[in-house]
Amino acid sequence: MKIYVTSIFVDDQDKAEKFYTEVLGFKVKHNIPLGDNRWLTVVSNEDPGGTELLLEPSDHPAVSPFKDALVADGIAAHSFEVKDLDAEWKKLSDLGVEFATEPMDAGAVHMAVFDDTCGNLIQLIQMKDTTPS
Known part of the structure:
Protein backbone atom coordinates (compact mmCIF):
# COMPACT_ATOMS: atom_id res chain seq x y z
CA MET A 1 0.00 0.00 0.00
CA ASP A 59 -16.10 24.99 0.05
CA HIS A 60 -17.14 22.82 3.01
CA PRO A 61 -18.24 24.95 6.01
CA ALA A 62 -15.88 23.09 8.37
CA VAL A 63 -12.80 23.94 6.32
CA SER A 64 -12.45 27.67 6.97
CA PRO A 65 -12.48 27.44 10.80
CA PHE A 66 -10.06 24.49 10.61
CA LYS A 67 -7.61 26.32 8.34
CA ASP A 68 -7.89 29.54 10.36
CA ALA A 69 -7.11 27.66 13.58
CA LEU A 70 -4.06 25.98 12.07
CA VAL A 71 -2.67 29.27 10.77
CA ALA A 72 -3.41 31.07 14.07
CA ASP A 73 -1.45 28.38 15.92
CA GLY A 74 1.37 28.40 13.35
CA ILE A 75 0.72 24.81 12.29
CA ALA A 76 1.69 23.84 8.76
CA ALA A 77 -0.91 22.06 6.63
CA HIS A 78 1.78 20.12 4.74
CA SER A 79 5.50 19.54 4.74
CA PHE A 80 7.69 19.42 1.64
CA GLU A 81 11.24 18.12 1.64
CA VAL A 82 14.01 20.05 -0.11
CA LYS A 83 17.67 19.24 -0.67
CA ASP A 84 19.02 22.68 0.26
CA LEU A 85 16.71 24.67 2.52
CA ASP A 86 18.78 27.85 2.53
CA ALA A 87 18.88 27.95 -1.29
CA GLU A 88 15.14 27.20 -1.54
CA TRP A 89 14.35 29.86 1.09
CA LYS A 90 16.37 32.46 -0.84
CA LYS A 91 14.79 31.51 -4.19
CA LEU A 92 11.24 31.66 -2.79
CA SER A 93 11.93 34.85 -0.82
CA ASP A 94 13.25 36.49 -4.00
CA LEU A 95 9.96 35.48 -5.69
CA GLY A 96 8.00 37.29 -2.95
CA VAL A 97 6.96 34.29 -0.86
CA GLU A 98 6.30 35.34 2.74
CA PHE A 99 7.85 33.15 5.42
CA ALA A 100 6.24 32.81 8.85
CA THR A 101 9.39 31.05 10.10
CA GLU A 102 12.79 31.61 8.55
CA PRO A 103 15.22 28.67 8.26
CA MET A 104 16.01 27.25 11.68
CA ASP A 105 17.43 24.17 13.34
CA ALA A 106 14.69 21.77 14.48
CA GLY A 107 16.44 18.68 15.76
CA ALA A 108 16.78 16.14 12.96
CA VAL A 109 15.78 18.69 10.31
CA HIS A 110 16.46 22.22 9.16
CA MET A 111 13.05 23.85 8.58
CA ALA A 112 11.16 26.96 7.51
CA VAL A 113 7.44 27.76 7.11
CA PHE A 114 5.81 29.89 4.41
CA ASP A 115 2.35 31.18 3.49
CA ASP A 116 1.02 29.56 0.29
CA THR A 117 -1.29 32.56 -0.43
CA CYS A 118 -4.25 30.13 -0.41
CA GLY A 119 -4.94 30.03 3.33
CA ASN A 120 -2.24 27.58 4.45
CA LEU A 121 1.14 27.45 6.06
CA ILE A 122 3.57 25.04 4.39
CA GLN A 123 6.68 23.65 6.06
CA LEU A 124 9.89 23.07 4.14
CA ILE A 125 12.35 20.62 5.64
CA GLN A 126 15.87 19.55 4.84
CA MET A 127 16.87 16.30 6.47
CA LYS A 128 20.14 16.53 8.37
CA ASP A 129 22.84 14.00 7.81
CA THR A 130 22.78 11.94 10.99
CA THR A 131 25.37 9.43 9.81
CA PRO A 132 28.20 9.18 12.38
CA SER A 133 31.54 10.37 11.04
Whole structure:
Protein backbone atom coordinates (compact mmCIF):
# COMPACT_ATOMS: atom_id res chain seq x y z
CA MET A 1 0.00 0.00 0.00
CA LYS A 2 1.20 3.53 -0.76
CA ILE A 3 -0.19 7.03 -0.68
CA TYR A 4 -1.12 8.11 -4.20
CA VAL A 5 -2.90 11.41 -3.49
CA THR A 6 -3.19 13.76 -0.55
CA SER A 7 -5.05 17.05 -0.45
CA ILE A 8 -4.69 20.59 0.73
CA PHE A 9 -7.66 22.94 1.00
CA VAL A 10 -7.24 26.08 -1.08
CA ASP A 11 -9.34 29.24 -1.16
CA ASP A 12 -9.09 29.64 -4.94
CA GLN A 13 -8.05 26.86 -7.33
CA ASP A 14 -6.85 29.24 -10.06
CA LYS A 15 -4.66 31.15 -7.61
CA ALA A 16 -3.42 27.89 -6.08
CA GLU A 17 -2.57 26.42 -9.49
CA LYS A 18 -0.54 29.50 -10.34
CA PHE A 19 1.31 29.53 -6.99
CA TYR A 20 2.03 25.80 -6.84
CA THR A 21 3.23 25.64 -10.47
CA GLU A 22 4.79 29.03 -11.20
CA VAL A 23 6.28 29.74 -7.77
CA LEU A 24 6.92 26.31 -6.24
CA GLY A 25 7.69 24.60 -9.54
CA PHE A 26 5.25 21.69 -9.36
CA LYS A 27 3.49 20.58 -12.52
CA VAL A 28 -0.19 19.88 -13.12
CA LYS A 29 -0.93 16.15 -13.34
CA HIS A 30 -4.75 16.21 -13.54
CA ASN A 31 -7.09 19.10 -14.34
CA ILE A 32 -10.60 17.68 -14.67
CA PRO A 33 -13.69 19.93 -14.50
CA LEU A 34 -16.15 18.96 -11.73
CA GLY A 35 -19.07 21.37 -11.69
CA ASP A 36 -17.86 24.71 -10.33
CA ASN A 37 -14.50 23.23 -9.32
CA ARG A 38 -11.83 20.90 -10.70
CA TRP A 39 -10.00 17.72 -9.76
CA LEU A 40 -6.71 19.60 -9.84
CA THR A 41 -3.57 17.76 -8.80
CA VAL A 42 0.08 18.75 -8.97
CA VAL A 43 3.23 16.66 -8.66
CA SER A 44 6.88 17.35 -8.05
CA ASN A 45 9.06 17.75 -11.13
CA GLU A 46 11.59 15.64 -9.18
CA ASP A 47 9.09 12.76 -8.89
CA PRO A 48 6.35 13.10 -11.54
CA GLY A 49 5.07 9.57 -10.83
CA GLY A 50 4.99 10.21 -7.09
CA THR A 51 2.30 11.33 -4.70
CA GLU A 52 -0.16 13.84 -6.15
CA LEU A 53 -1.23 16.91 -4.18
CA LEU A 54 -4.92 17.68 -4.73
CA LEU A 55 -5.62 21.43 -4.62
CA GLU A 56 -9.04 20.94 -3.09
CA PRO A 57 -11.59 23.76 -2.84
CA SER A 58 -12.33 25.06 0.66
CA ASP A 59 -16.10 24.99 0.05
CA HIS A 60 -17.14 22.82 3.01
CA PRO A 61 -18.24 24.95 6.01
CA ALA A 62 -15.88 23.09 8.37
CA VAL A 63 -12.80 23.94 6.32
CA SER A 64 -12.45 27.67 6.97
CA PRO A 65 -12.48 27.44 10.80
CA PHE A 66 -10.06 24.49 10.61
CA LYS A 67 -7.61 26.32 8.34
CA ASP A 68 -7.89 29.54 10.36
CA ALA A 69 -7.11 27.66 13.58
CA LEU A 70 -4.06 25.98 12.07
CA VAL A 71 -2.67 29.27 10.77
CA ALA A 72 -3.41 31.07 14.07
CA ASP A 73 -1.45 28.38 15.92
CA GLY A 74 1.37 28.40 13.35
CA ILE A 75 0.72 24.81 12.29
CA ALA A 76 1.69 23.84 8.76
CA ALA A 77 -0.91 22.06 6.63
CA HIS A 78 1.78 20.12 4.74
CA SER A 79 5.50 19.54 4.74
CA PHE A 80 7.69 19.42 1.64
CA GLU A 81 11.24 18.12 1.64
CA VAL A 82 14.01 20.05 -0.11
CA LYS A 83 17.67 19.24 -0.67
CA ASP A 84 19.02 22.68 0.26
CA LEU A 85 16.71 24.67 2.52
CA ASP A 86 18.78 27.85 2.53
CA ALA A 87 18.88 27.95 -1.29
CA GLU A 88 15.14 27.20 -1.54
CA TRP A 89 14.35 29.86 1.09
CA LYS A 90 16.37 32.46 -0.84
CA LYS A 91 14.79 31.51 -4.19
CA LEU A 92 11.24 31.66 -2.79
CA SER A 93 11.93 34.85 -0.82
CA ASP A 94 13.25 36.49 -4.00
CA LEU A 95 9.96 35.48 -5.69
CA GLY A 96 8.00 37.29 -2.95
CA VAL A 97 6.96 34.29 -0.86
CA GLU A 98 6.30 35.34 2.74
CA PHE A 99 7.85 33.15 5.42
CA ALA A 100 6.24 32.81 8.85
CA THR A 101 9.39 31.05 10.10
CA GLU A 102 12.79 31.61 8.55
CA PRO A 103 15.22 28.67 8.26
CA MET A 104 16.01 27.25 11.68
CA ASP A 105 17.43 24.17 13.34
CA ALA A 106 14.69 21.77 14.48
CA GLY A 107 16.44 18.68 15.76
CA ALA A 108 16.78 16.14 12.96
CA VAL A 109 15.78 18.69 10.31
CA HIS A 110 16.46 22.22 9.16
CA MET A 111 13.05 23.85 8.58
CA ALA A 112 11.16 26.96 7.51
CA VAL A 113 7.44 27.76 7.11
CA PHE A 114 5.81 29.89 4.41
CA ASP A 115 2.35 31.18 3.49
CA ASP A 116 1.02 29.56 0.29
CA THR A 117 -1.29 32.56 -0.43
CA CYS A 118 -4.25 30.13 -0.41
CA GLY A 119 -4.94 30.03 3.33
CA ASN A 120 -2.24 27.58 4.45
CA LEU A 121 1.14 27.45 6.06
CA ILE A 122 3.57 25.04 4.39
CA GLN A 123 6.68 23.65 6.06
CA LEU A 124 9.89 23.07 4.14
CA ILE A 125 12.35 20.62 5.64
CA GLN A 126 15.87 19.55 4.84
CA MET A 127 16.87 16.30 6.47
CA LYS A 128 20.14 16.53 8.37
CA ASP A 129 22.84 14.00 7.81
CA THR A 130 22.78 11.94 10.99
CA THR A 131 25.37 9.43 9.81
CA PRO A 132 28.20 9.18 12.38
CA SER A 133 31.54 10.37 11.04
